[in-house]
Amino acid sequence: MTIKIYFFGPMDRSGRVRWLLEEMGMAYEDHRLDYQKQEHKSEEYLKINPLGAIPAIEENGEILTESGGICAYLADKHRDKEMSPSIDSPLRGKYMQWMFMIPASIEPYMVECFRASQLPEEERNKVMAEAVTKFEPVLNMITDKLGDNEYMIGNKFSAVDIMLASTLHWANNFELLQNKPTLDSYIERLKSREAAVKVGAFLPITPPKED
Numbered sequence: 001m002t003i004k005i006y007f008f009g010p011m012d013r014s015g016r017v018r019w020l021l022e023e024m025g026m027a028y029e030d031h032r033l034d035y036q037k038q039e040h041k042s043e044e045y046l047k048i049n050p051l052g053a054i055p056a057i058e059e060n061g062e063i064l065t066e067s068g069g070i071c072a073y074l075a076d077k078h079r080d081k082e083m084s085p086s087i088d089s090p091l092r093g094k095y096m097q098w099m100f101m102i103p104a105s106i107e108p109y110m111v112e113c114f115r116a117s118q119l120p121e122e123e124r125n126k127v128m129a130e131a132v133t134k135f136e137p138v139l140n141m142i143t144d145k146l147g148d149n150e151y152m153i154g155n156k157f158s159a160v161d162i163m164l165a166s167t168l169h170w171a172n173n174f175e176l177l178q179n180k181p182t183l184d185s186y187i188e189r190l191k192s193r194e195a196a197v198k199v200g201a202f203l204p205i206t207p208p209k210e211d
């Protein structure tokens with residue numbers, strides 16, 4: 001059955017789910033919520049996600065939320081599409097580490113930068129400069145993991161690359177990826193994937209607009 005995706009626009013966290021489904025050649029149907037009209041806080045949508053956030057998916061009447069959990073679930077459910085290493089693969093541990101680490105320990109820096117971007121200039125520059133310093137070990141860890149490989153896990157494209165690329169694209173938006181040739185070429189490689197182009201995974205990040 002076709003999976004329904006609740007979202008605001010192409011550049012929100014639903015993009016990860018859409019990109020993964022495209023990579024797997026699976027059907028989905030977009031259900032757009034109007035951010036300006038606060039449709040994600042409507043009584044109807046709060047029944048879908050009581051936290052009033054997107055993405056959420058509906059599959060056979062079952063609702064799932066949390067972009068990382070949705071991607072992990074879909075990749076494992078459709079193992080024949082090879083978007084995750086099998087449970088007994090030696091690569092599984094690192095795969096799980098990164099699937100959790102990206103939303104739990106990397107994404108919060110982006111949220112911090114977003115909040116900083118709303119501050120008056122002087123304060124903003126200070127918070128941003130601190131964010132750049134704090135983000136450096138994260139970028140080093142990613143660069144070390146990649147080494148000479150093209151992809152993060154076993155040098156084979158996986159759901160981790162989708163989660164990470166979407167987060168690094170966000171980081172790029174805040175100019176946090178200065179002088180990082182390994183990461184630049186990683187992003188360029190992912191940008192050229194047919195599924196990423198189709199879903200507009202690397203379009204400029206803009207706030208959700210009114211319909």
Ligand SMILES: N[C@@H](CCC(=O)N[C@@H](CS)C(=O)NCC(=O)O)C(=O)O
Nearest residue numbers: 012013052053054055065066067068
């Ligand atoms: N950890 C959640 C974060 C969900 C989230 O914050 N989504 C944003 C859009 S990308 C949202 O719905 N914001 C509206 C709000 O929280 O009011 C996930 O990865 O799905």
